[in-house]
Amino acid sequence: MTKTPETLNILNPDFRMPEHCGGDRWSILHGDSLQILRQFEPNSFDAIITDPPYASGGSNQTTKNRSTSEKYSSMSKEKALPDFDSDQMDQLSWMFWTAAWLQDARRIAKPGAPVCLFIDWRQLPAMTLALQWAGWTWRGVAVWDKVASRPQKGRFRQQSEYIVWGSNGKMPLERNVGCLPGVFRYPNPQNRIHVTEKPLQLMRDVVQICEPGGRILDPFAGAGTTVLAAVQEGYEAVGIEMSDAYFQRSTERLKTALESEVNQN
Ligand SMILES: C[S@@+](CC[C@H](N)C(=O)[O-])C[C@H]1O[C@@H](n2cnc3c(N)ncnc32)[C@H](O)[C@@H]1O
Structure with missing residues (x-):
């Protein structure tokens, strides 16, 4: 039998799956x-690793209100990937929204569990505030160097995104995790199926912050990159995805990738 979160006893038994x-x-x-x-039992997860909607992509509300494919992709309209929700809030609303789900995520994380949150330069300060507001201990910012980015005359390239990270209270040094890098250098994936898909190898590196074999939660799964990376690295993973299109795409991707891995062995 496939072990769903329901059969793993980490969901409230009264919750309709x-x-x-x-x-x-x-x-x-x-x-x-x-x-x-809110439906997961306390102490269900060993790490929360996610790439939430950034609600970014412009210096004013009109530019932020554009669709996610307009903001984050240069593909033509005909080839555009499906848009996603929760990305048009102003910064204050987004910070409240982020603090709300981060508070719920902390309740279901084990004591000492790490949290890793992807974000861009514009929302970086708000993310660090939301994390602390929700009761997590903020521990640092790692860098994802995307290698390529649009040159801007007279300006620095916006070549990086960031991983705001912390823990659910104390994070003992005795955890069975080695030394991790502070900078990850990977270009954006080719042939993306999600408008803001992260490189798989990047996520395989990032999930290493979780203790071996632990259970990782990604509440904004998108194309399922974190979930796939986690399973490939020997963890258990639960993702949540709201968009119909991306729920379909992520589950198809995982079935194909993980079944073919089994077949190769
Ligand atoms: C930045 S993308 C994640 C991309 C992912 N890291 C990947 O590599 O494909 C954020 C995702 O969160 C989803 N989302 C937005 N609001 C949500 C919500 N309230 N609950 C669950 N998923 C949500 C969006 O549909 C989108 O696919």
């Missing part, structure tokens, strides 16, 4: 994280 899909050591739930996170 939403649409979901899973396989050996992974599952993705289809729905709104702000509702679903």
Whole structure:
């Protein structure tokens, strides 16, 4: 039997399980994280690793209100990937929204569990505030160097995104995790299926912050990159994704990738 979060006893038994899909050591739930996170039992996760909507992409509300494909992709309209929600808030609303789900995420994380949050330069200060507001201990910022980026005359390139990280209280040095880098250098993936898809190898490196074999939660799963990376690195992973299109895309991707891995062995 496939072990879903339901059968792993980490979901409230009275909760009506939403649409979901899973396989050996992974599952993705289809729905709104702000509702679903509340349904997990305390101490369910060994790490929270996610790339939430940034609500960024412009210096004023009019530019931020554009669709995610307009803001984050240079593809033509015909080839554009599906848009996603929760990305048009102003900064204050986004900070409240982020603090709300981060508070719920902390309740279901084990003591000492690490949290890693992707973000861009514009929302970096707000993210560090939301993290602390939600009760997590902020421990640092790692850098994702995207290698290539648009040159800007007379300005620095916006070549990096960031990983704001911390822990649920004390993070003992005796954890069974080695020394991790502070800078990750990977170009954006080719042939993306999600408008803001992260490089798989980047996520395989980042999940190493979790103790071996632990259970990782990604509340904004997108194309399922974190979930796939986690399983490939020997962890168990649960993702949540609200968009119909990306729930379909992520689950198809995981089924194909992980089944073919099994077939190769
Ligand atoms: C930045 S993308 C994640 C991309 C992912 N890291 C990848 O590599 O494909 C954020 C995702 O969060 C989803 N999302 C937005 N609001 C959500 C919510 N309230 N609950 C669950 N998912 C949500 C969006 O549909 C989008 O796919």
